[in-house]
Amino acid sequence: MEKVIVVSSSKTAAEALLDFLRGSFKCTPKIVESAYQAKTALESDILTELVMINSPLMDESGIEFAEYVTGNTAANCILLVKAEAADKLGERAEKAGVIIVGKPFSKTMLYQIVRTVDIAVARSAELYLRNAHLEEKINEIQTIDKAKFMLMEYKSMTESEAHAYIEQYAMNKRKKKSLAALAIIDKLSEQYL
Numbered sequence: 692m693e694k695v696i697v698v699s700s701s702k703t704a705a706e707a708l709l710d711f712l713r714g715s716f717k718c719t720p721k722i723v724e725s726a727y728q729a730k731t732a733l734e735s736d737i738l739t740e741l742v743m744i745n746s747p748l749m750d751e752s753g754i755e756f757a758e759y760v761t762g763n764t765a766a767n768c769i770l771l772v773k774a775e776a777a778d779k780l781g782e783r784a785e786k787a788g789v790i791i792v793g794k795p796f797s798k799t800m801l802y803q804i805v806r807t808v809d810i811a812v813a814r815s816a817e818l819y820l821r822n823a824h825l826e827e828k829i830n831e832i833q834t835i836d837k838a839k840f841m842l843m844e845y846k847s848m849t850e851s852e853a854h855a856y857i858e859q860y861a862m863n864k865r866k867k868k869s870l871a872a873l874a875i876i877d878k879l880s881e882q883y884l
Contacts, residue, residue: 692740692809695720696766698729698756699745708743715802716809725749726756739766740812741805746772754780754789761788767808771796831869838872841879 695712697720699705705722712720723729726748733739742760746753753770760768769790772780777793784791790804835857842853861871 692716692805692812693718694736694739695741695743696729696732696739697722697743697745698724698726698748698753700724700747700749701745704745708745711798711801712743712805716805726751726753726759729756730759733760733764733766737764739764741769741808742766743769743805744771746770746776754783757784757789758787767812769804769808831867834869834876835872838875838879841876841883845879845883 695716695718697705697708697712699708699722705724709720709722712718720743721732723732727750729742729744733742742757742764744753744757744760748756753772757768757770760766767790768788769792770780770784771792771794774793774795777791780791790808792801792804838857839850839853842848842856843850846853848856857868857872857875860875861868864871864874866874
């Protein structure tokens with residue numbers, strides 16, 4: 692995990708969290724003092740993976756901003772609150788997808804929580820890439836099928852003839868089949884549509 696924002700109005704706590712994150716996860720978190728500054732930081736870097744909030748903040752309690760993070764960004768959020776508040780905010784935080792940690796806490800516990808988030812982020816990124824690859828394949832197949840159907844309709848080819856035509860066209864032009872299919876679609880659209 693590389694893109695981390697620590698939001699803490701307490702400079703001492705911010706430095707302790709920074710040292711912890713640097714030492715445990717080999718990242719360089721950005722430190723901000725308020726929810727307003729954190730929102731600005733999130734807007735400038737939409738690839739932020741984790742926002743760690745040390746509550747209370749100078750401009751709000753922290754739960755509202757945590758809800759903002761999970762509701763408006765792809766970042767995960769850990770909210771550090773006093774133990775008494777953790778029980779009160781637990782259900783609200785859970786509904787928003789915020790991980791809540793009661794203070795005081797041990798470094799070991801915080802490490803396990805952040806490590807779990809790190810694993811989840813890596814897994815989500817992997818699934819996102821797989822999904823994007825599958826969507827690309829589906830789009831390529833749809834484009835090739837559209838070219839085939841247009842060849843069948845406007846050039847009176849059979850499906851196998853249209854398929855062979857697209858393959859031959861792609862080979863002659865040294866293009867991927869999907870790009871060759873797009874070129875065929877463009878040509879047929881100009882001629883017949």
